[in-house]
Amino acid sequence: MMPCYEQETPGRLGPLTRLKALQLVIGLPFLIVLLFLYLMPMGIHSPCIQEKESLGPKPTLFGHRGAPMLGPENTMMSFEKAVEHGAHGLEFDIHLSTDSVPFLMHDHDLRRTTDIREVVPSASRNRSDSFSWDFLSTLNAGKWFLKDKPFYKMEPLSEADHEKARSQKIPKLRHLLDLARKEKKKVIFDLTRPPSKHPLRDSYVSVVVSVILASKMDPHLIFWLPAFDRDYVRYLAPGFQHVGRLQSVEKLTEQNISMINVDYKELFYGGLR
Ligand SMILES: *[C@@H]1O[C@H](CO)[C@@H](O)[C@H](O)[C@H]1NC(C)=O
Ligand SMILES: *[C@@H]1O[C@H](CO)[C@@H](O)[C@H](O)[C@H]1NC(C)=O
Secondary structure, three states: OOOHHHHOOOOOOOHHHHHHHHHHHHHHHHHHHHHHHHHHHHHOOOOOOOOHHHOOOOOOOEEEOOOOOOOOOOOHHHHHHHHHOOOOEEEEEEEEOOOOOEEEOOOOEOOOOOOHHHHOHHHOOOEHHHOOHHHHOOOEOOHHHHHHOOOOOOOOOOHHHHHHHHOOEOOEHHHHHHHHHHHOOEEEEEEOOOOOOOOOOOOHHHHHHHHHHHOOOOHHHEEEOOOOOHHHHHHHOOOOEEEEOOOOHHHHHHOOOOEEOOOHHHOOHHHHO
16 A cells, blocks of 8 residues: 555656755755854954953044144144043144244145235245244134135034134244143144244254243153254253154164154054064
8 A cells, every 4th residue: 555645756846845945955055154154253363353351542642733623723723622622642833933933834835724815915925934923923824724624524613613713823832832731731743944044044943942941841741753953952851752753773772762753654564563
């Protein structure tokens, strides 16, 4: 006696069974691959994946030209914003006026970040350090920021900040140092050597050092970056910390420098090592 299901011809499956087999042939490997992908991260070892408790300290940030998305760069507003947002230190740029006032300005002329083109169009391409402080102190250093919106993704300013930005002036180095001393912030800066006919061509370093010393800032908060006359600076102000550029370890050791300031894009493998 044969059970009735054996009556089916061997090798010939019904359409429903064939579908089930197909599902199994496709579905099972699919599930296996899926399970593998799902569990795979457990086998990845990366220094980027760490327990929160084992993380090192957060990086400390210097406000580059202050907080240049929140206020016009190299103005007191910009540095106050940087302080407000917890910057560890402040970065800025110094030029010297013809009458010995170190002031904050990045560019070699005043066109981008002041209203000089409206005030004296004929002198708008003259060097930033070819003017007296009497003149520089009359310029507006904030309206350009509201008009040009120098960053692609800038939050709109509050009404108060808008007003504040509108009235920014070029700051003296002294103003910045007063803020840094009060807030105990580190400072680092680029210093532009005046051109050949400038009265401070050869004495600009000692002028800047004496302004810093007169501010009574803790000298250990000064990160001295300019390479010119470094030994003289060490003699005038032994407390400053010296910061070098990306040079060989031998060169840095020779100059007794243990910190460097470098564009992260230059930190290729060898440089970083
Ligand atoms: C700007 O530079 C020109 C050419 O060097 C000079 O003649 C002129 O006096 C300068 N203007 C100011 C306001 O310093
Ligand atoms: C190098 O710097 C350290 C710390 O700033 C200082 O103690 C040491 O005397 C310096 N050495 C030379 C040769 O300048």
